[in-house]
Amino acid sequence: MKDIYQIAVVPGDGIGPEVAAAAVRCLDALFGPAGPLVLREHPAGAELYRRSGESFPAATYAACRDADAILHGAAGLPGIVHPDGTEAGLDFTLRLRFELDLFANIRPIRLYPGVRSPLAEVAPGGIDYVIVRENSEGLYAARGAGAQLRGELAVDTLVQTRKGVERIVRQAFELARSSRGAPADGVRRVTCVDKANVLRSYAFFRAVFDEVAAEYPEIEAEHGLIDAMAMYLVTRPGHYNVIVTENMFGDILSDLAAATIGGLGLAPSAEIGVTQGLFQASHGSAPDIAGKGIANPYGTLLSAAAMLDWLATRHADARLGAGARRLRQAVEAAIAEGVLGRDLGGRYGSAEITEAVCARLG
Incomplete structure (x- = not known):
């Protein structure tokens, strides 16, 4: 068990910054200002490549390598590619998978009450x-x-x-x-x-x-x-x-x-190795809805819960295990009560969904 866990947050592209911000907001609500997580943001992705010619800076890689876990938003934008035609934004996830040996990509598939x-x-x-x-x-x-x-x-x-x-x-x-x-x-x-x-x-x-x-x-x-x-x-x-x-x-x-x-907005993922883990929703960057405030953050919130579970098991930390259960329960309660985004036939925006989950975290 550790007193403090360093979490590298990489928002990425498209809706990535929106869903990553939702996860950070909920983790702050879960643990409070004196909580065990230190969340630090780092740049990477296709938009960064468009601006600077570099998609995954060495400083960001080092921060991810040395962190206790990595929380990611989404990566990639249409048309922003390397000279060989491959997507610039995908460098982030692919490089981490291979260089940190994140050999297991665990993707839960569950139909929640409240979703048709x-x-x-x-x-x-x-x-x-x-x-x-x-x-x-x-x-x-x-x-x-x-x-x-x-x-x-x-x-x-x-x-x-x-x-x-x-x-x-x-x-x-x-x-x-x-x-x-x-x-x-x-x-x-x-x-x-x-x-x-x-x-x-x-x-x-x-x-x-x-x-x-x-x-x-x-x-x-x-x-x-x-x-x-x-x-x-x-x-x-x-x-x-x-x-x-x-x-x-x-x-x-x-x-x-x-x-x-119901869609990729409800699909979390955990990419884990022996000593490191990367957590992100299974969806892409959805640039067509980026900045409109309608991105569904549930997949990223459930990925954050998976991150807490993994850290709790790895470090025998009951605080994080309890936090994972509370966050997952808050998400499930909000979904069951009809707090759904447009992708699920609902009317709620990203901020409203985030605040609904935070409210259920007490």
């Missing part, structure tokens, strides 16, 4: 699972390392290592072990999503999954092909408890899954 799913006849509680996305290998490991030849050929390599697959699969089984099981039947299960019927890299992922699954006989283990999963998450979401998959597949599936619970 676009899926017919699915009630709150009927969708409650976690997507565990391998975060440091897979196809995205090729970023900056692929080959382009004469404007005629481009190649990116998908990378899977035994260490990488073992640790992400073990993370998934540990989450399942501590869970309540799938909503439909209460069974604790882990679903491995791959394309093992076509590609050797995914057959390898599945083989390693099966080896690790044997260490958890009390947890049900199953396989699913990525194309079939795109259907099953819509047709039978209540069957799933924990899903584990490769980097790109996890990125795609989590967006699809978020649509079933």
